[in-house]
Amino acid sequence: MTVVSQVKQTLANLKGARGTLRMYSAQTRDQETKAVFNDALGITDNIITDLQNRLKILELKEPQYKGN
Amino acid sequence: MEWIYIMLKSISLFILVWASAKLLGKKNINRLTPFSFMGYIVIAVTAVLITLNFINIISGIIVLAIWIILPVLLDFFAIKSKTFHQLLNGKETILIKHGKIMEENLMPLRMTGEDLLAELRSKNIFNLAEIEYAVMETNGEINAYLKSDKKTITPHDLGKKVAPQAEPQTVIMDGNILDESLASLGFNRQWMESQLENMGITLENVFIGQVDSSGDLFLDLFDDAIELAQPKVKEMLYANLEKSQADLSTFATETEDTKAKAMFSKNADDLDNLLNKLRPYLLH
Numbered sequence: 327m328t329v330v331s332q333v334k335q336t337l338a339n340l341k342g343a344r345g346t347l348r349m350y351s352a353q354t355r356d357q358e359t360k361a362v363f364n365d366a367l368g369i370t371d372n373i374i375t376d377l378q379n380r381l382k383i384l385e386l387k388e389p390q391y392k393g394n
Numbered sequence: 395m396e397w398i399y400i401m402l403k404s405i406s407l408f409i410l411v412w413a414s415a416k417l418l419g420k421k422n423i424n425r426l427t428p429f430s431f432m433g434y435i436v437i438a439v440t441a442v443l444i445t446l447n448f449i450n451i452i453s454g455i456i457v458l459a460i461w462i463i464l465p466v467l468l469d470f471f472a473i474k475s476k477t478f479h480q481l482l483n484g485k486e487t488i489l490i491k492h493g494k495i496m497e498e499n500l501m502p503l504r505m506t507g508e509d510l511l512a513e514l515r516s517k518n519i520f521n522l523a524e525i526e527y528a529v530m531e532t533n534g535e536i537n538a539y540l541k542s543d544k545k546t547i548t549p550h551d552l553g554k555k556v557a558p559q560a561e562p563q564t565v566i567m568d569g570n571i572l573d574e575s576l577a578s579l580g581f582n583r584q585w586m587e588s589q590l591e592n593m594g595i596t597l598e599n600v601f602i603g604q605v606d607s608s609g610d611l612f613l614d615l616f617d618d619a620i621e622l623a624q625p626k627v628k629e630m631l632y633a634n635l636e637k638s639q640a641d642l643s644t645f646a647t648e649t650e651d652t653k654a655k656a657m658f659s660k661n662a663d664d665l666d667n668l669l670n671k672l673r674p675y676l677l678h
Contacts, residue, residue: 329648332645339634339638340638343635346634350608350631355609356608358558359608362675373665376661
């Protein structure tokens with residue numbers, strides 16, 4: 327597996343996790359737990375942005391893998 | 395016409411005694427102090443005596459009135475004044491202090507060592523050495539405080555953080571959606587239907603459904619032959635994040651670009667911290 331597709335897979339994983347976190351932060355009744363989930367949402371969001379930026383650079387360097 | 399008279403009297407006294415029981419408070423019958431217990435007996439016996447014509451109705455009503463009004467008044471004063479409360483209800487007696495039985499306190503209670511042991515056994519304490527402190531409450535109940543190394547372990551003792559959990563709400567009973575509790579959770583029927591659809595279950599097949607404080611639905615079906623995948627979403631989420639964290643660490647070691655390396659390892663660390671923080675909420 328190429329680096330690009332590996333990063334893409336991790337990115338997809340994290341996006342899935344972010345979706346679940348968002349669901350829990352919406353449906354949790356306890357305020358403290360809600361805050362923890364919201365916090366987690368922010369951190370995963372940052373990581374996702376970082377990975378997306380990295381992906382752009384990688385695709386620029388190795389254009390043959392673009393779209394994989 | 396004697397029997398009609400007795401019947402009418404019985405019914406009116408029934409209502410009177412019922413009302414007086416309400417007036418005298420909600421206290422559990424086995425938590426009563428001996429004195430208020432006697433008060434109840436006096437009321438009950440007088441009511442019976444009036445009904446069966448053993449005493450004249452007027453004098454009977456006077457007795458009832460006094461035994462109902464006085465305890466209410468006394469209770470009222472007991473709430474207002476602490477000394478009066480002690481005078482009325484007595485004071486709790488310390489039976490065991492620093493792990494030692496206070497024999498001089500047992501005597502006035504007319505309690506033998508065997509009585510004390512029996513009472514403690516009924517609290518599931520068989521070994522005297524486990525007790526640090528025990529008191530007899532004013533209603534005769536004995537409560538014991540165990541030595542710190544004999545107490546039940548709580549997550550706090552283990553230094554473990556656990557997620558706060560509110561009580562679960564029952565949202566389905568006998569195949570019917572309970573709209574009120576569903577609404578109190580901020581969900582509606584549509585949410586319920588989509589949840590059931592995801593699990594592939596029809597509403598008629600659900601005996602009891604509960605939603606916990608994090609919004610996960612637990613179902614018990616009429617048909618126990620159906621194996622239902624109970625919510626594992628949180629465990630899956632945790633596993634997913636854990637895998638991503640491992641991936642990020644791998645990327646950090648494999649890449650040669652220093653900037654990317656720094657970015658990957660920082661994110662791997664962030665995610666690791668996050669996992670530690672989420673563990674009590676997702677795995678339990």
